[in-house]
Amino acid sequence: xxxxxxxxxxxxxxxxxxxxxxxxxxxxxxxxxxxxxxxxxxxxxxxxxxxxxxxxxxxxxxxxxxxxxxxxxxxxxxxxxxxxxxxxxxxxxxxxxxxxxxxxxxxxxxxxxxxxxxxxxxxxxxxxxxxxxxxxxxxxxxxxxxxxxxxxxxxxxxxxxxxxxxxxxxxxxxxxxxxxxxxxxxxxxxxxxxxxxxxxxxxxxxxxxxxxxxxxxxxxxxxxxxxxxxxxxxxxxxxxxxxxxxxxxxxxxxxxxxxxxxxxxxxxxxxxxxxxxxxxxxxxxxxxxxxxxxxxxxxxxxxxxxxxxxxxxxxxxxxxxxxxxxxxxxxxxxxxxxxxxxxxxxxxxxxxxxxxxxxxxxxxxxxxxxxxxxxxxxxxxxxxxxxxxxxxxxxxxxxxxxxxxxxxxxxxxxxxxxxxxxxxxxxxxxxxxxxxxxxxxxxxxxxxxxxxxxxxxxxxxxxxxxxxxxxxxxxxxxxxxxxxxxxxxxxxxxxxxxxxxxxxxxxxxxxxxxxxxxxxxxxxxxxxxxxxxxxxx
Amino acid sequence: xxxxxxxxxxxxxxxxxxxxxxxxxxxxxxxxxxxxxxxxxxxxxxxxxxxxxxxxxxxxxxxxxxxxxxxxxxxxxxxxxxxxxxxxxxxxxxxxxxxxxxxxxxxxxxxxxxxxxxxxxxxxxxxxxxxxxxxxxxxxxxxxxxxxxxxxxxxxxxxxxxxxxxxxxxxxxxxxxxxxxxxxxxxxxxxxxxxxxxxxxxxxxxxxxxxxxxxxxxxxxxxxxxxxxxxxxxxxxxxxxxxxxxxxxxxxxxxxxxxxxxxxxxxxxxxxxxxxxxxxxxxxxxxxxxxxxxxxxxxxxxxxxxxxxxxxxxxxxxxxxxxxxxxxxxxxxxxxxxxxxxxxxxxxxxxxxxxxxxxxxxxxxxxxxxxxxxxxxxxxxxxxxxxxxxxxxxxxxxxxxxxxxxxxxxxxxxxxxx
Numbered sequence: 001x002x003x004x005x006x007x008x009x010x011x012x013x014x015x016x017x018x019x020x021x022x023x024x025x026x027x028x029x030x031x032x033x034x035x036x037x038x039x040x041x042x043x044x045x046x047x048x049x050x051x052x053x054x055x056x057x058x059x060x061x062x063x064x065x066x067x068x069x070x071x072x073x074x075x076x077x078x079x080x081x082x083x084x085x086x087x088x089x090x091x092x093x094x095x096x097x098x099x100x101x102x103x104x105x106x107x108x109x110x111x112x113x114x115x116x117x118x119x120x121x122x123x124x125x126x127x128x129x130x131x132x133x134x135x136x137x138x139x140x141x142x143x144x145x146x147x148x149x150x151x152x153x154x155x156x157x158x159x160x161x162x163x164x165x166x167x168x169x170x171x172x173x174x175x176x177x178x179x180x181x182x183x184x185x186x187x188x189x190x191x192x193x194x195x196x197x198x199x200x201x202x203x204x205x206x207x208x209x210x211x212x213x214x215x216x217x218x219x220x221x222x223x224x225x226x227x228x229x230x231x232x233x234x235x236x237x238x239x240x241x242x243x244x245x246x247x248x249x250x251x252x253x254x255x256x257x258x259x260x261x262x263x264x265x266x267x268x269x270x271x272x273x274x275x276x277x278x279x280x281x282x283x284x285x286x287x288x289x290x291x292x293x294x295x296x297x298x299x300x301x302x303x304x305x306x307x308x309x310x311x312x313x314x315x316x317x318x319x320x321x322x323x324x325x326x327x328x329x330x331x332x333x334x335x336x337x338x339x340x341x342x343x344x345x346x347x348x349x350x351x352x353x354x355x356x357x358x359x360x361x362x363x364x365x366x367x368x369x370x371x372x373x374x375x376x377x378x379x380x381x382x383x384x385x386x387x388x389x390x391x392x393x394x395x396x397x398x399x400x401x402x403x404x405x406x407x408x409x410x411x412x413x414x415x416x417x418x419x420x421x422x423x424x425x426x427x428x429x430x431x432x433x434x435x436x437x438x439x440x441x442x443x444x445x446x447x448x449x450x451x452x453x454x455x456x457x458x459x460x461x462x463x464x465x466x467x468x469x470x471x472x473x474x475x476x477x478x479x480x481x482x483x484x485x486x487x488x489x490x491x492x493x494x495x496x497x498x499x500x501x502x503x504x505x506x507x508x509x510x511x512x513x514x515x516x517x518x519x520x521x522x523x524x525x526x527x528x529x530x531x532x533x534x535x536x537x
Numbered sequence: 538x539x540x541x542x543x544x545x546x547x548x549x550x551x552x553x554x555x556x557x558x559x560x561x562x563x564x565x566x567x568x569x570x571x572x573x574x575x576x577x578x579x580x581x582x583x584x585x586x587x588x589x590x591x592x593x594x595x596x597x598x599x600x601x602x603x604x605x606x607x608x609x610x611x612x613x614x615x616x617x618x619x620x621x622x623x624x625x626x627x628x629x630x631x632x633x634x635x636x637x638x639x640x641x642x643x644x645x646x647x648x649x650x651x652x653x654x655x656x657x658x659x660x661x662x663x664x665x666x667x668x669x670x671x672x673x674x675x676x677x678x679x680x681x682x683x684x685x686x687x688x689x690x691x692x693x694x695x696x697x698x699x700x701x702x703x704x705x706x707x708x709x710x711x712x713x714x715x716x717x718x719x720x721x722x723x724x725x726x727x728x729x730x731x732x733x734x735x736x737x738x739x740x741x742x743x744x745x746x747x748x749x750x751x752x753x754x755x756x757x758x759x760x761x762x763x764x765x766x767x768x769x770x771x772x773x774x775x776x777x778x779x780x781x782x783x784x785x786x787x788x789x790x791x792x793x794x795x796x797x798x799x800x801x802x803x804x805x806x807x808x809x810x811x812x813x814x815x816x817x818x819x820x821x822x823x824x825x826x827x828x829x830x831x832x833x834x835x836x837x838x839x840x841x842x843x844x845x846x847x848x849x850x851x852x853x854x855x856x857x858x859x860x861x862x863x864x865x866x867x868x869x870x871x872x873x874x875x876x877x878x879x880x881x882x883x884x885x886x887x888x889x890x891x892x893x894x895x896x897x898x899x900x901x902x903x904x905x906x907x908x909x910x911x912x913x914x915x916x917x918x919x920x921x922x923x924x925x926x927x928x929x930x931x932x933x934x935x936x937x938x939x940x941x942x943x944x945x946x947x948x949x950x951x952x953x954x955x
Contacts, residue, residue: 112867116874123878131868132875132882136853139866232878531878532910 022088037079037090038066048092049101049130051108051216052168053080056273057177063168065108065130067100068092076100098134105135111146111191112217113163120225121218123232124530127166146191154184155203157277158212158220162194165219171195171211178274179207180368195219206370209277213263222261224281229253229260235527237472238265240459242332242452243279244364245373247461250275252283252453252472253530259283259453259473270465276370286453291436292477295446303447303478303488310430310445311492317408317428318493323351324405326427328395329385330413331357331375334457335466336505337449337482338381339512340497341412341432342388344486347495352406355381356395356416371462376452380460387513398423410489412482414438432485434475447489449482450475456502456524457481464515468522569597574939576605582681582943583950587927591936599931599939601924606950614914618880619645619721622914627715629918630952632677633670633895635706637952638719639663643800644890644901645721648883654850659723660802661843665736666709666718667892668832668839672743673702674895674947675783675825675832682822682944683754686763691750698746701739708732721881722855727848733840740833747829754822761819768930768942769817778929779922782897783824784946788816794893806838821945855881880909896920896947920946920953 021030024041031040039055041048051063061078068079071089076097079090091097109131116122148162172184172195183201187194197203203211212222234253241248241262248271253261262283264275294306301309317324327345329338345353357375365372385392398418408428414435424442431443434451452459454475460466483505490497499505503521510516572589575581584605590598610629614622626637642663646652680695703713708729710718718725754760770780775788785792793810795803811827813820849856857876858869875882885907891900900917923946930942 106868109867114865114867114870116867116870122874128871128875131871132879135868136872137868138853138858138862139868141866532908 020084020086020088022084022086022090024090025093031084033084035084037068037070037077037082037084037088040084041068041079041090041092046092048079049105049134050080051126051130051166052170054170054173054214054273057170057173057214060169060173063104063108063166065101065104067097067104069094069097101134102137105131106137106140108166109139110141111163112166113145113161115161115164115218119164119218120221120227120231121164121215123230125218126216148194152196154197154220155208157208157223158203159223159226160195161219161221162196164217165195166217167193167195168216170214170216171220174207174211174214175203175205178210178368179205181205184211206276206278206366207274207368209280210264210274213273222280225261229255232531234260234530236530237470237527238525239453239469239472240376240461240467241275241279241282242376242459242469243276243282243374245371245375245378245462246271246369247376247459247465247467248275248279248369249467250279254472254527257473259286270461270463270467271369274369278370283453285435286451286473289435289437290451290476290479291433291440291446291448292479294448294478295443297444303480306445306447307488307492310447310489313428313444314408314410314430314493318348321351321405322349324407325350326352326354326403326406326409328354328356328409328411328413328416329381329392330411330415331355331378331381332413332415333377333482334452334455334459334469335377335380335384335509336457336502337412337432337486338377339384339509340483340486340499340505341410342384342390343497343508344490344495345390345410346388347490347497348493350410352403353385353390353392354395354397354409355385355392356411356413356418358415359417373462376461377459379462379464380458380466383460383464383513383515384509395419402426411439411443414440430489432482432489434479434482447485448475448477448479449485450479454479455481457483458506466516466519470525472527572936582948583953585924585948585950585953587931587939587943589931589936589939594935594937596931596934596936596939599928601927603921603924603948603950603953606954608951608955610916610955611914614911616910618909619883619911620876620881622911623717623719624715627717628951629916629955630674630895630899630920630949631714632949633667633674634714634716635663635666635670635718636674636892636894636899638716639667639801640890640892640894640899640901642719642721643892644888644903645881645883647888647890648886648903648905649721649854649881651722651850651852651855654852655723656847656850657802657844658727658846659848659850661839662724662728662848663719664801664803664806665728665836665839665843666706666716666724668835669702669706669736671832671893671895672829673699673706675829676702676743678895678944678947679750679822679825682941683750683760685940685944686760688754688757688760691753694746694750698743701742705732705735705739708735720849720855722852723847723849736836736840740836744830744833747826751826763938763941764819764822764945765817766815767818767934767938768945769815770926770930771816774926774929775816778926780897780926781919781922782894783821783828784923784926785897786811787813787820787824789814794891794898798891800892802839802842805842806835808832808835818941818945882909883907883911891917894919894952896923896949896952899952916955918952918955920948921955924948924953 018033019030027044029040038048048066050066059081061081066079067076069091152160154160175183183203185198187196212220234255236251239252241250249265249267250262251265262280266273293300296306296309327350360372362372364370395416395418410430412432414433414437416439429443431440431446432449433440434449440446453472456471457469458466487497487499506521510519569590574587576584576586586602588600626641627634629637676695676699680692684692707713710716770788772789775785775790808831811824858872862869863873883905887904889902891898897919902915903911904913906912
């Protein structure tokens with residue numbers, strides 16, 4: 001699993017040749033060669049303040065906030081740029097570096113506007129945190145602040161407040177390094193220096209919203225999120241983006257059972273510190289076109305009635321000739337949902353097993369995070385079908401002609417290419433879906449299920465990495481987890497799937513799929529209140 | 538015909554008339570009987586249930602079952618900033634909330650190393666409001682107990698006097714009962730204008746009321762007979778069970794936090810610690826009367842000695858910036874924001890701090906993890922400890938004695954159940 005915490009570097013008694021040992025404030029620490037002093041101090045729990053340094057970006061040492069004193073060196077050195085050297089002695093709490101930090105903060109705040117009450121970053125702001133931890137002194141400024149432009153439209157996704165900007169250049173470097181485009185620049189000098197777009201450019205790239213995350217103040221704000229919710233009122237639940245097959249690790253920020261934004265979560269193996277803009281907007285879908293109650297013949301019904309109705313319709317075929325029944329797995333659903341349905345198909349002896357998903361978008365693949373496959377779990381469905389010995393056909397095969405004996409289809413999900421209106425009428429459709437669209441309104445029986453943000457489950461990204469998603473919000477109405485819906489359907493048709501919890505499905509699944517044998521179920525995590533997240537910002 | 542009527546009556550009422558009972562049935566049943574007092578009973582201070590096992594009128598066992606007012610004080614505190622805990626402490630002993638406020642503030646200050654850096658005026662204000670709270674606490678205890686024994690007049694007199702105190706405390710803090718007045722590093726606002734003369738007047742009038750009540754109660758035969766020799770505890774038992782405050786002092790335990798572990802400006806004030814001899818309810822009553830007088834003595838000294846000056850520490854770790862600075866400088870704005878949103882930043886560590894509450898030693902134990910809210914908070918509430926002695930005190934008394942014993946234990950539901 002990806003969520004296993006990386007072991008911290010243990011202080012080895014005999015350092016390997018590619019390691020160096022140094023002391024920071026008298027504490028000894030051994031780090032790999034090439035590590036900078038700031039990162040080494042982090043290992044000791046000493047968070048040297050910094051604005052421009054970001055572990056995922058090139059180092060420029062321009063904010064001067066991380067200055068530390070190093071023995072035998074007459075001048076303070078920026079700890080972000082200073083590489084650790086054997087036997088180096090660093091001091092971060094001596095009078096000289098403490099004063100430097102204080103003065104630097106005072107300097108940074110000279111022209112900062114008094115915006116906290118209306119600033120989107122308040123509560124997760126690096127400037128607020130560092131001032132409170134390292135300076136906390138009164139203002140000594142008696143001159144007017146330099147005023148700059150307040151709401152500069154930088155592009156389709158982002159608004160800039162030039163007054164708030166502290167000129168750390170993280171956003172410029174993010175565009176350069178993450179998106180590979182140079183769209184932001186500094187202009188002018190001194191206290192008239194501003195952040196602006198490069199000549200002839202807009203801040204318009206698929207990774208633009210990462211600049212909002214890395215901004216240590218509220219200068220860059222997302223048009224999607226700004227003025228919607230105070231950051232400190234949100235709660236964060238770790239999950240995985242369901243926007244494409246990359247499976248970027250994310251945090252879903254939610255409040256009062258409603259998702260408000262998605263931000264990337266660090267995972268070096270998948271997405272580092274970043275994610276694409278498209279993925280960030282997928283939370284909107286959680287509230288769109290939701291199927292909140294079971295539907296039988298176009299009318300709302302209770303779960304029991306709906307499941308009985310489905311079983312009755314299926315029973316005709318199952319008792320006569322189970323090969324007339326087809327099952328459609330979904331590349332948009334979790335491993336657990338798909339495994340439960342695939343297992344049921346096997347128990348029934350269903351004659352046809354398809355997989356449905358969104359068509360590839362080749363233009364999306366950019367060699368960075370975005371890939372052509374916009375289905376989060378195509379790899380997982382394939383692995384499950386293989387392990388269960390099922391022959392998987394894409395639903396697009398249905399376009400070439402329906403198999404003569406296909407009379408009923410149990411469809412997971414709401415995206416099924418290859419099913420036109422005629423086929424939808426000919427075939428008995430039983431739908432298990434989170435959204436009321438695609439084939440779902442045509443289904444004889446539709447069973448509501450939870451979306452990816454509403455239930456604990458796993459998903460498999462393009463590289464075959466199985467990642468855990470945690471439930472962040474409750475599902476609407478009568479919707480339950482997809483695998484649970486399958487279990488109820490199975491029971492009604494006289495089959496037994498002994499799953500009481502997603503964990504049970506996961507255990508059965510990992511025992512079945514050879515490549516997943518070593519995986520363990522990660523316990524549910526409780527949402528983290530951002531207000532008390534302390535080190536945020 | 539008559540037999541039929543009786544049968545019908547039996548059918549309707551489900552029992553026999555007394556004249557129809559046999560001789561054996563007319564005698565008192567020989568088994569022990571279980572009687573419920575509370576949870577909602579006029580003589581239960583707060584909501585508490587006592588299951589009495591009685592042999593006739595005599596109590597064999599009094600099983601006290603608290604918990605009806607449990608509000609998860611300690612758990613709630615883990616989810617609130619240090620400042621946000623003050624309103625919760627108000628609801629501990631809600632008859633003397635100011636003392637709880639002070640106790641919590643002192644525990645946090647101890648963790649931050651601020652104990653000796655609180656401005657002197659703030660310390661005096663804290664002592665003033667604490668002693669006023671002690672007066673309201675004792676007035677309530679004595680008044681309510683007298684009423685429960687049938688003496689309604691002293692109850693009205695004493696609560697009238699308590700109301701004068703509340704009115705004054707309302708002027709100080711803005712709230713009659715749940716003051717939330719003290720802050721880490723000082724108090725939230727200065728004393729109102731004309732506070733000294735008003736308090737002096739209230740003290741004078743309260744002293745008169747107390748004379749009246751003493752005349753009504755001290756040598757009152759009913760009151761004396763129902764208090765003296767009832768619910769006595771020995772000095773050894775008081776120490777063994779952890780009794781503190783008036784209950785322990787009535788039993789002759791010479792312990793008062795204000796004198797033995799002096800805090801705030803108590804070393805600069807003169808007061809005596811009254812001691813009892815018998816440890817019974819009557820002694821507890823007399824101790825409370827004397828403590829009322831001592832509190833008044835402390836208050837009069839405070840009014841003379843209180844210096845001018847700031848009421849809040851100037852340490853930026855705890856002090857909110859002035860409003861003008863908050864609205865006009867970014868530094869103060871951030872500090873204000875951080876104080877309110879993240880809370881006062883308390884360095885990692887643990888501390889136990891205790892004050893003399895209305896019922897005795899009131900302690901707060903805090904484990905801090907360096908963030909703005911406690912990692913763990915614990916409250917050593919005297920009511921809880923005292924209630925644990927109740928079963929022992931009830932034993933071999935009559936049912937009617939539960940009322941004075943329970944009244945003089947002065948169990949406050951909010952403090953006991955936390």
